[in-house]
Amino acid sequence: MNTPFHATYFAHELTKRCASDSVEKLASVLADAQVDLNPHQVEAALFAFRSPFSKGAILADEVGLGKTIEAGLLLAQKWAERKRRLLVIVPANLRKQWSQELADKFYLPSVVLENKTFNEAIRAGNLNPFSQDGIILCSYQFARAKEPYLRQTSWDLVVIDEAHRLRNVYKSSNKIANAIKNAIAAFPKVLLTATPLQNSLLELYGLVSIIDDFAFGDFKSYRARFARLGNDADFEDLKERLKPLCKRTLRRQVLEYVKYTNRHALVQEFTPTDDEQRLYDLVSEYLQGQTLYALPASQRQLMTLILRKLLASSTYAISGTLEGLVRKLEAAASEAAAVDTVPEELPRDLDEMDELTDEWDGDGDETVPGEKARLTPDQLAELNEEMEQLREFHRLATSIVRNSKGEVLLTALRRGFAASAEAQQGQGAATLQQKAIIFTESRRTQEYLLNILEQTEFAGKVMLFNGTNNDPLSKAIYQRWLQQHAGTDRVTGSPSADMRAALVENFRDNASILIATEAAAEGINLQFCNLVVNYDMPWNPQRIEQRIGRCHRYGQRFDVVVVNFINQGNAADQRVYQLLDEKFRLFNGVFGASDEVLGAVESGVDFEKRIAAIYQQCRSPEQIQFEFDQLQRELETEISAGQRDAREKLLDNFDQEVVEKVRVQSHDLLDRFNEQLWQLTTFLLEKYASFEESAYSFTLHTNPFPGETIHPGPYRMGKSIEDANTYRVGHPLAQRVLQQGMALSPTPADVTFDLSDGGKNIAILNRFRGKSGWLSCSRLTMSALETEDQLILSAVTDDGDILDDSQCRRFFDLPAVEGNGCTVPKSAAEKLELESARRRQELLDEMTARNGHWFDTEMEKLDKWADDRRTSLKSELAELDEMLKEAKKSARLAPTLPDKLERQRSVRTLETKRDEAWRAYDQASRDVDRQKDALLDEISRRLEQKLEQEYLFMLRWTLK
Numbered sequence: 021m022n023t024p025f026h027a028t029y030f031a032h033e034l035t036k037r038c039a040s041d042s043v044e045k046l047a048s049v050l051a052d053a054q055v056d057l058n059p060h061q062v063e064a065a066l067f068a069f070r071s072p073f074s075k076g077a078i079l080a081d082e083v084g085l086g087k088t089i090e091a092g093l094l095l096a097q098k099w100a101e102r103k104r105r106l107l108v109i110v111p112a113n114l115r116k117q118w119s120q121e122l123a124d125k126f127y128l129p130s131v132v133l134e135n136k137t138f139n140e141a142i143r144a145g146n147l148n149p150f151s152q153d154g155i156i157l158c159s160y161q162f163a164r165a166k167e168p169y170l171r172q173t174s175w176d177l178v179v180i181d182e183a184h185r186l187r188n189v190y191k192s193s194n195k196i197a198n199a200i201k202n203a204i205a206a207f208p209k210v211l212l213t214a215t216p217l218q219n220s221l222l223e224l225y226g227l228v229s230i231i232d233d234f235a236f237g238d239f240k241s242y243r244a245r246f247a248r249l250g251n252d253a254d255f256e257d258l259k260e261r262l263k264p265l266c267k268r269t270l271r272r273q274v275l276e277y278v279k280y281t282n283r284h285a286l287v288q289e290f291t292p293t294d295d296e297q298r299l300y301d302l303v304s305e306y307l308q309g310q311t312l313y314a315l316p317a318s319q320r321q322l323m324t325l326i327l328r329k330l331l332a333s334s335t336y337a338i339s340g341t342l343e344g345l346v347r348k349l350e351a352a353a354s355e356a357a358a359v360d361t362v363p364e365e366l367p368r369d370l371d372e373m374d375e376l377t378d379e380w381d382g383d384g385d386e387t388v389p390g391e392k393a394r395l396t397p398d399q400l401a402e403l404n405e406e407m408e409q410l411r412e413f414h415r416l417a418t419s420i421v422r423n424s425k426g427e428v429l430l431t432a433l434r435r436g437f438a439a440s441a442e443a444q445q446g447q448g449a450a451t452l453q454q455k456a457i458i459f460t461e462s463r464r465t466q467e468y469l470l471n472i473l474e475q476t477e478f479a480g481k482v483m484l485f486n487g488t489n490n491d492p493l494s495k496a497i498y499q500r501w502l503q504q505h506a507g508t509d510r511v512t513g514s515p516s517a518d519m520r521a522a523l524v525e526n527f528r529d530n531a532s533i534l535i536a537t538e539a540a541a542e543g544i545n546l547q548f549c550n551l552v553v554n555y556d557m558p559w560n561p562q563r564i565e566q567r568i569g570r571c572h573r574y575g576q577r578f579d580v581v582v583v584n585f586i587n588q589g590n591a592a593d594q595r596v597y598q599l600l601d602e603k604f605r606l607f608n609g610v611f612g613a614s615d616e617v618l619g620a621v622e623s624g625v626d627f628e629k630r631i632a633a634i635y636q637q638c639r640s641p642e643q644i645q646f647e648f649d650q651l652q653r654e655l656e657t658e659i660s661a662g663q664r665d666a667r668e669k670l671l672d673n674f675d676q677e678v679v680e681k682v683r684v685q686s687h688d689l690l691d692r693f694n695e696q697l698w699q700l701t702t703f704l705l706e707k708y709a710s711f712e713e714s715a716y717s718f719t720l721h722t723n724p725f726p727g728e729t730i731h732p733g734p735y736r737m738g739k740s741i742e743d744a745n746t747y748r749v750g751h752p753l754a755q756r757v758l759q760q761g762m763a764l765s766p767t768p769a770d771v772t773f774d775l776s777d778g779g780k781n782i783a784i785l786n787r788f789r790g791k792s793g794w795l796s797c798s799r800l801t802m803s804a805l806e807t808e809d810q811l812i813l814s815a816v817t818d819d820g821d822i823l824d825d826s827q828c829r830r831f832f833d834l835p836a837v838e839g840n841g842c843t844v845p846k847s848a849a850e851k852l853e854l855e856s857a858r859r860r861q862e863l864l865d866e867m868t869a870r871n872g873h874w875f876d877t878e879m880e881k882l883d884k885w886a887d888d889r890r891t892s893l894k895s896e897l898a899e900l901d902e903m904l905k906e907a908k909k910s911a912r913l914a915p916t917l918p919d920k921l922e923r924q925r926s927v928r929t930l931e932t933k934r935d936e937a938w939r940a941y942d943q944a945s946r947d948v949d950r951q952k953d954a955l956l957d958e959i960s961r962r963l964e965q966k967l968e969q970e971y972l973f974m975l976r977w978t979l980k
Contacts, residue, residue, distance in 0.1 A: 022699055022700075022702070022703040022835070022836070023703075023766075023771055023836050023837070023838040024703075024764050024766035024838065024973075025766055025769075025771060025797075025832075025836075025838070025973055025975050026699060026700075026703065026832055026836065027699075027700055027703045027704060027761045027764055028761060028762075028764045028765075028766060028797070028972055028973055029797060029811070029832050029972075029973075030696040030697070030699060030700040030761060030832070031700055031757075031758050031760075031761025031762045031764070032761075032762060032799055032809075032811055032972060033696060033811055034047075034048070034693065034696055034697060034700070034749065034758060035048075035758055035762060036799070036808075036809035036810070036811065037101075037801075037807055037808050037809045038808055038809075039806065039808050039867075039870065040066075040069050040070055040071070040072055040074075040806055041066065041070045041071075041870070043062065043066065043682060043685040043686050043689055044689060045066070045097070046062065046065060046066065046093060046097060046686075047689055047690075047693045048100055048693070048749045048750070049093055049096040049097045049100060049126075050062065050093075050686060050689070050690055050693075051690055051693050051694055051697070051748060051749050052096065052100075052126065052127065052748045052749055052750045053089075053092070053093070053096070053125055053126055054124065054125050054126070054127070054739050054740060054746070055089060055125045055739070056739070057089065057093075057686070058085075058086065058274065058277055058278060059277070059679045059682045059686065060081070060085065060269045060273075060274055060679055061085075061086050061089050061090050061093070062093070062682050062686050063267075063679050063682045064079050064081065064087075064090040064267050064269070065090050065093035065094050065097075066682070067079075067267045068090075068094055068210050068267075069094070069208070070264075071264065071874045071877065071878070072805035072806045072871070072874055072962075073805070073874055073877075073878045073959070074208075074264070075208055075209070075231055075232045076208050076209040076210050076211070076231045076232075077210055077211075077231065077265055077266065077267060078183070078210075078211045078213065078216055078227055078228070078231060078265060078266040078267070079091070079210060079211070079212050079213075079267055080212075080213055080214065080215075080216040080266055080267065080268040081214065081267075081268060081269040081270075082214055082268075082269065082270050082271045084271060084280070084569075084573065084574065085269055085271060085274065085278070086574065087181075087212040087213075087214070088118070088121055088181070088212070089125065090212075091108075091179045091181070091210055091212055092121065092122060092125055092126045092128070093126075094177060094179070094210060095108070095122065095126070095128060095155060095177065095179065096126040096128060098176050098177050099126075099128055099155075100750070103176035103177070104153065104176070105151070105173060105174055105175050105176045105177075106155040106156065106175070106176060106177050106178075106179075107150070107155070107156045107158070107170070107173070107175050107177070107178045107179070107204075108130075108155060108156065108157045108158075108178075108179045108180075108181065109158060109159070109160060109163045109178065109179070109180045109181070109200065110157060110158075110159065110160075110180075110181040110182065111159065111160065111181070111182050111185075111562075112159035112160075112161065112162075114181060114182070114566075115132050115134075115157045115158070115159065116132070116539075117566075118130070118157050118181070119132060119157055120517065120520065120544070122155060123514075123517060127748075127750055128155055129153065129154040129155065130154050130155040130156070130157050131152060131154040131155070131156055131157065132157045132158070133149060133150065133156055133157065133158045133162065133166075134158070134159070134162060135162070137149070138162075138166070148169050148172055148173060149169070150166070150169050150170060150172075150173045151173055160185060160196055160200065161196065163196075163199070163200050163203065164195065164196045164199040164200060167199045167200075167202070167203045170200075170203035170204060171202075171203050174207070175204065175207040175208075176207075176208070177207070177208050177209070177210070178204045178207050178208070178209040178210075179209070179210050179212065180200070180209065180210070180211050180212065180230075181212045182212070182213060183211035183212055183213040183216075183227060183230075184213040184214075184215045184216065184223075184227075185197070186200060186201065186211070186226065186227065186230060187213075187216070187223035187224075187226045187227050188223065188226055189201050189226040189227075189229065189230060190222060190225055190226040190229065190239050191226075197226070201229070201230050205233075209230065209231060211227060211230065211231065213227070216266060216268070221246055221247055221258075222239075222242075222243060222247060224262070225239065225242045225243075225246075228262070228265055228266075231265055232265060234881060234882060234885045235261055235265060235881065235885070236261070236885070236888055237884075237885055237886075237887070237888020237889040237890075237891065237892055238888065238889060238892055240892050240895075241888040241889065241891050241892035241895075242888070244891075244892070244895065245888075245891075246258050255670070258670065259670055261881075261884065262670065264877070264881075278574060281447070281550075281572070281576050281577070281578055281579045281580065282443075282579040282580070282608075282609065283568065283572050283579065283580040283581075283582055283607060283608060283609065284439065284443070284579060284580070284581050284582070284607075284608060285582050285583075285584060285601065285607030285608050286432075286435055286436060286439060286581060286582070286583045286584070287583075287584055287586055287597075288428055288431065288432035288435070288583055288584065288585050288586070289428075289585075289586050289588050290424050290425045290427070290428045290585060290586075290587060290588065291424060291587075291588045291589050292424050292425075292587065292589045292590075293420070293422075293424050295416065295419070295420050296335065296420060296423065296424060297589055298416065299331075299335065299338070299413065299416050299417055299420065300331060300590075302412075302413055302416070303327065303331050303338065303342075303413055304328075304331070304635075306409065306410075306413070307324050307327060307328065307636065308636060308637075308639065311402070312406070313349060313352065313358070313359060313399070313402065313403040313406050314345040314346075314348055314349050314359060314406060314407075314410060315345075315359070316358075316359055316360050316361060316362065317358070317393075318360075319362065319377075319380075321380065321629075321632065322376060322377065322380040323362060324632065324636060325376070325380070325628070325632045326341075326366065326370060326373075326376065327341065328632070328635055329370075329461050329462075329556065330369070330370070330461070330462055332556060332557075332587070332593070333460060333461055333462045333465045333555075333556045334423050334425065334426065334462065334464065334465040334468055335417045335418075335420040335423055336423075336462075336464040336465060336467075336468045337369065337461075337462035337464045337465045338417055339414055339417035339418050340365050340369060340464055341363060341365060341366060341369065342410055342413050342414040342417060343365075343414050344363025344364065344365040344366065345363055345410050346407060346410050346411055346414060347363065348361075348363055349403055349404075349406065349407040349410065350407065352395070352403060353400060353403055353404060353407070356394060356395050356400060357393065357394055357395060358393040358394075358395060360393075368463070368488075369462050369463050369464055370461065370462060370463075370537075371461075371463070371486055371487035371537040371538045371539040372461065372537075372538040380629075423468070425555070425585060425587075426468060426469065426472055428585075429458075429469060429472060429473070429555070430472070430473075430476055432553060432583050432585070433456060433458075433478075433533070433553070433583075435583070436456060436551045436553060436581050436583045437454055437456065437551065439551075439581040440453075440454070440456075440550050440551045440578075440581045441454075443550060443578050443579035443580075443581060444550070444578045446579075447577065447578050447579065449577075449578065453548065453549070453550075454532050455527070455528075455531075455532055455533070455534075455548065455549040455550075455551065456532070456533050456534070456549065456551035456552070456553055457527075457533075457534045457536055457540065457546060457549055457551070457552055457553065457570065457571065458533060458534070458535045458536065458553040458555050459536055459537070459538070459540070459541065459552070459553065459554055459555060459556065459567050460535065460536075460537060460555045460556045461537065461538060461556040461558070462537070462556070463486050463537060465555070465556070466484055466486060466535050466536075466537060467484075469535050469555065470482055470484060470535055473533060473535075478532055478533055481530075481531050481532035481533060482531065482532070482533045482534075482535065483497070483523065483526060483527060483531045483533070483534055483535070484534075484535050484536075485520075485523050485527075485534055485535070485536040485537070485539065485540045485544075486536070486537040486539050486540075487537065487539040489519050489520075489523065494519070494523060497522050497523060497526045498518070498519050498522045498523075500522075501518070501521070501522030501525060501526070502518070502522075505742070507731050507733050507745075508731075508733070508734075508742075508743075508744060508745050510742060520544060524544050524545075524546070527546070527549070528546075528548050534546075534549075538558075538563070540570065541563065541566045541567045541570060544570060545570065545573065545575070546570045546571045547571065547573060547574075547575040547576045547577075549570075549571050550571055550572075550576065550578045550579065550580045550581060551571075551580070551581050551583070552567060552568050552570075552571055552572075552580060552581070552582045552583070553582075553583045553585075554567065554582065554583065554584045554585065555585055556585075557584060557585065557593075557596070557597065557600070558628070559596060559627065559628040559631040559632070560627065560628040561600055561604045561606060561627060564600065564606050565606060568580065568582055568606070568607075582607045584597065584607065591641050591644050591645070592634065592635055592638070592644050592648070595644065595645075595648040596631055599648070599651070599652060599655065603652065603655050603656070630651060634647045634648065634651070693749075694716075694737060697737075697749055697754065698716060698737065700757060700758070700761050701718070701747070701754070701757050702718075704724075704757050704760055704761060705718070705720070705724060705757065707724075708720060708721060708722055708723075708724040709721060709735075715736065716736065716737040716738065716747075717734065717735060717736040717737070717744060717747075718734075718735050718747075719732075719733065719734050719735070720732045720733060720735060720753070724756075725753075725756045728752060728753075728756060729752065730752055730753045730756070731745065733745065735747040735753070765972075765973070766973045766975075767841055768841060768842050768843070768844050768973070768974045768975060768976065769838050769839060769840065769841045769842060769975060769976070770838070770839030770840055770841075770842055770975075770976045770978065771836050771837070771838055771839065771975045771976065771977055771978070772836060772837050772839065772977075772978045772979075772980060773831050773834040773835075773836045773977060773978070773979050773980070774834060774835050774836065774837075774980055775789055775834060775979055775980065776980070782830050782833065782834070784826065784827050784830060785827060785830055785831070785834075785979060788817065788823070788827075788979050789979050789980065790979070790980065791817050791818065791819070791978075791979060792817070792818050792976065792977060792978040792979075793815060793816050793817035793818050793821075793823075793848075793976075793977055794815065794816055794844065794848040794849075794851075794852060794974065794975070794976055794977070795813065795814070795815040795823075795828060795831065795852075795974070795975050795977050796813070796814050796815075796852040796853075796856060796971075796973070796974040797811060797812070797813050797972045797973050797974075798811070798812050798856060798969050798970060798971050798972055799811055799812075799969070799970045799972055800812050800860055800863060800967070800968070800969050801966075801967070801968040801969075801970075802863065802864065802867055802965070802966075802967055803965065803966040803967075804867065804868075804871055804962065804963055804964065804965045804966075805871050805874065805962050805963060808867070810863050811972075812856050812859050812860060812863070812969075813825060813828035813829060814828070814852045814853075814855035814856045814859060815827070815828045815831075815852075815855075815977070816848065816851045816852060816855065820851070822851075822855055825859065831977065831979075842976050844974055844976075849974075852974070860967075860969065864965075864967070868965075871963065875959065875963070878959065882952055882956075886948050886949075886952055889944070889948045890945060890948065893940075893941045893944050893945065894941070896937060896941075897934070897937050897938065897941055900930065900933060900934040900937055901934065903930055904927065904930045904931060904934055907923065907926050907927045907930050908927055910923050911923035911924050911926075911927055
C-alpha cells in the first residue's frame with residue numbers, strides 16, 4: 021500500500037519539532053499517554069510554556085480535574101526531547117502516587133530520593149544523587165535539606181505539587197519556601213495548586229515570584245497597589261498580569277465532558293468495653309507524662325501521635341508496640357543510656373512511618389547523631405518504673421481478645437454494601453458489584469480484620485494490600501499475574517510496581533474486600549469500587565481525601581459510599597469527626613472536600629499536629645470542649661467564602677472557544693499521528709510481522725533490530741492494553757522504526773497514487789485526477805527563540821499548475837504504487853525550487869511574526885516591572901518629603917528659640933536622609949534600566965535566526 025516516499029515523509033512528520041504554542045508539539049506525548057485526556061488538560065499543558073520566553077506557570081485547576089496529568093504531559097514532552105533533568109517536589113505522602121502515575125500513564129521512569137536512597141547513591145559513587153536517569157521525586161523537607169545539591173543540577177523542568185504550601189514565600193520566616201525558591205530560581209518550573217489564593221492577595225504575589233521575578237516590581241509596590249484592589253483599574257491590571265502566568269479551570273466549566281458522581285457518608289458507632297476504655301485511659305495518661313524514657317527525645321511528638329493512632333486502631337496494634345517499647349527500655353537500662361530510636365516493630369506495622377517521620381521532621385529536640393545521652397542512677401530508677409508500667413499495659417492489651425470496634429465491622433460492611441447497591445441500581449448498573457476497600461493504619465489490625473472476615477460470608481473473597489505485600493496470598497496472586505502477562509508491557513520489571521498492579525487487578529476481577537493500609541491511599545485507581553470504609557480515621561484531612569479519591573475520581577460510574585467508625589466513648593474522637601465532616605465537608609457531595617477548604621489549613625499536617633496537641637494537653641471533657649471550640653472558630657474564619665467570588669473572577673481565564681478548538685485539533689492530530697505511525701510500521705516491518713489492519717494489532721515474529729531488547733509476540737495500538745504489548749511512539753520498537761524511516765533516502769521514481777481506492781473523499785485532489793507532475797519534499801529547521809521543523813512539500817503538474825501545501829500532504833493519505841526510477845528534468849526541478857523558496861519565506865515570515873508577538877508581550881511585562889520599581893522608589897521619597905514638610909512646619913511653630921533650634925536639627929537630619937534617598941533613587945533607576953538592558957541583550961541573542969534545509973526526496977506523481 022505504501023512506498024519508501026510515504027515512509028520517509030511519515031517518519032520526518034512524526035519526529036518534527038514544533039512551535040511551543042502548537043498542539044502538534046504534544047503530538048507524540050498525547051499518542052503515548054495511557055489516559056483519556058480532556059481538552060482542558062491539553063490546553064493547560066500548552067499554556068505552561070506557550071511563550072518561548074515563559075519561565076513556567078501556575079496550573080490552578082480545581083481539585084479533581086487532573087493537574088497531575090497536565091504536569092505529566094509536560095514531563096513526558098521534556099523526556100521525549102531528551103531533556104532528562106526533571107524534578108518533582110511533592111508532599112511526602114504523594115511520592116509513591118506520583119511515581120506510579122508517571123509509570124502507568126506516561127511510561128516515565130522515576131526515582132524517589134529520600135535519606136536512605138540518597139546516601140546509597142553517594143556510597144555508589146554518585147556525588148550528586150539528583151543527577152541520575154529518571155525523574156527525581158522528593159518531598160518539600162528533603163528539597164530544603166538538600167538545597168545545595170538542587171542548585172548544582174541544571175534542571176530542564178521543576179514541578180511543585182500542592183504548591184500553595186509555598187504561598188508565604190514572601191515572608192523571610194518561611195524557611196522551606198525560601199530555600200526551595202532560591203534553589204530552583206534559574207530553572208523553568210510549574211506549580212500545581214488548587215488554591216493559589218486563599219486568604220490574601222499577597223499569597224498570590226509569593227507564588228508568582230517563584231515563577232517570574234519580573235511579573236511585579238517588588239513586594240512593597242505590589243502590596244501598595246494590589247493588596248486590597250480598591251478600584252476596577254487595579255483589578256483589571258492584576259488580572260492581565262496573571263493571565264500569562266496562571267491557568268485555572270473550574271469543575272462546573274467542564275461538566276460537559278467530565279462527569280462526577282456523588283459521595284454519601286454512613287457512621288458506624290461503637291462503644292469500648294470496660295477493659296478497652298481502661299487501656300485507653302492508662303496509655304493516654306502515660307503519654308501526657310512530662311518525661312518518657314521509652315520515646316526518643318527527638319521524636320517525642322511524632323511517637324505520641326503514632327501511639328495514639330495504634331491505640332485507636334486495635335489492642336493488637338498497640339500491644340505489639342508496647343512490647344517493643346519495653347524491649348527498648350530493657351536495652352537502655354543495660355547500657356545506662358537514653359533510647360534514641362523507635363522500636364523495630366513500628367515501621368513494620370505502620371506503612372506511613374517514613375512519610376510521618378519526614379513530615380514531622382524537626383519537631384523534637386536536637387540530638388547529636390551517634391551519641392546516646394548517659395543516664396544518672398535516679399533516671400535509671402525512673403526508667404525501670406516506666407518499664408514496669410509499660411509491661412502492665414502490655415499484659416492488659418494482650419488479655420483483650422475481642423475488640424468492640426471489630427465486632428461491628430460486619431454490620432458496617434452490610435450497611436455499606438446495601439447503600440452501594442442502592443446507588444448502583446439508581447444509576448443503571450447492569451450487574452451489581454460488591455466491592456469494598458477497608459482502610460486501617462496498622463498491619464496488625466489488618467491481619468485481625470482478615471481473620472474476622474474469613475469467618476463470615478466473605479470467606480475466600482478478602483485480600484490484603486500494604487507496604488510489603490509479603491503474605492502468602494499476595495505472593496500467589498503476584499506469581500499468577502506474572503505468568504498471565506509474561507512477555508507483555510504490563511510487566512514493568514519493578515517488583516513493587518508489578519505487585520501493586522497484580523493486587524489491584526485481582527481485587528477488580530476476583531475479590532470483594534480489600535483491607536488496606538495507607539499504602540493503598542497512594543498511586544492506585546479503584547474506580548470499579550464504590551464503597552470506602554475508614555476503619556481507622558486519620559486526622560490529616562488531605563490523607564482522608566486521598567483515600568476516598570482512590571474510588572471517587574474521574575471514571576467512577578456510581579455514587580461512592582463512605583463508612584466511618586466513631587468511638588462513642590471518646591469526646592475528642594467525636595469532635596474530630598464533626599470537624600472533618602461539617603467544616604471540611606469530606607464525606608458528602610459531588611466534589612467531596614472543596615479545594616478552598618483543604619487549602620485553608622495550609623497543610624493537613626499542620627491540622628494533624630493541632631489535633632495531636634489537643635489530645636496531649638487536655639485532661640478533662642471541659643478542656644477538650646474548649647480547645648475544639650476554639651479550633652472550630654479559627655477554621656470558620658479561614659474557610660470563609662467571603663473572597664471566593666473575587667478570586668474566581670481574578671483567576672478565571674477559561675475560554676470555551678479555545679478549549680473547544682484544542683479538543684478538535686488534538687482529536688484530529690491524534691488520529692493522523694497514529695495512522696501515520698501505523699502505516700510506517702506496516703511498511704518497514706512487513707517481513708517481520710503479520711498485521712491485523714482492523715484491530716491496529718500485529719504479531720512480531722522475529723526481532724528486526726538485533727542488539728535491541730524487543731520482544732516478539734502480540735502488539736496492539738490503543739490504551740489500557742492487557743492482552744498484548746502496547747505499541748506506541750515511545751516504545752523501543754517504534755523508536756527504531758522511526759529511526760529507520762528517517763534514514764531512508766529514496767531516489768526519484770514514478771509513483772502512482774490511487775484516489776479511487778483510498779476509501780477517503782479527498783475533494784481538493786479531484787481536479788488533478790488523470791494528471792501527472794513532480795513533487796519534492798525537504799525538511800526546514802528554523803532556530804530563533806526556539807527550534808522548529810517544517811516539512812516543505814512542493815508540487816507542480818506537467819501543465820505548470822502549482823499545488824498548495826495541503827494538496828501536497830493529502831497525496832500521502834492515498835495508497836500508491838512505486839514504479840521505475842526516473843530523471844528529474846531541469847525545468848521541473850527549477851519550478852519546484854522556486855515554490856520551495858516561496859514556502860520557506862512564508863514559514864519564516866510566520867515565525868518572525870509569532871516571535872514579534874512574544875517579544876512585544878515580554879517588553880510590555882518588563883516596562884510594567886520597571887514602572888512598578890520606580891513607583892515603589894518614588895513612594896519612599898514622597899513619604900520623606902511629607903515628613904520634611906511637617907518637620908519644617910513644626911519648627912516654625914516652636915514657642916522658644918531652643919525648641920526651634922532642636923527642631924531645625926531634625927529638619928536637617930531629614931533633609932540629609934531625603935538627599936540620600938534621591939541619590940539611592942537615581943542609582944536604583946539606573947539599576948532598573950541596566951537590568952532591563954541586560955534582559956533585552958539576552959532576548960536579542962535568542963532572536964538570531966538560523967536556517968537549515970535538508971533535501972529528503974523527489975518523485976514523479978500520477979493521480980488516477
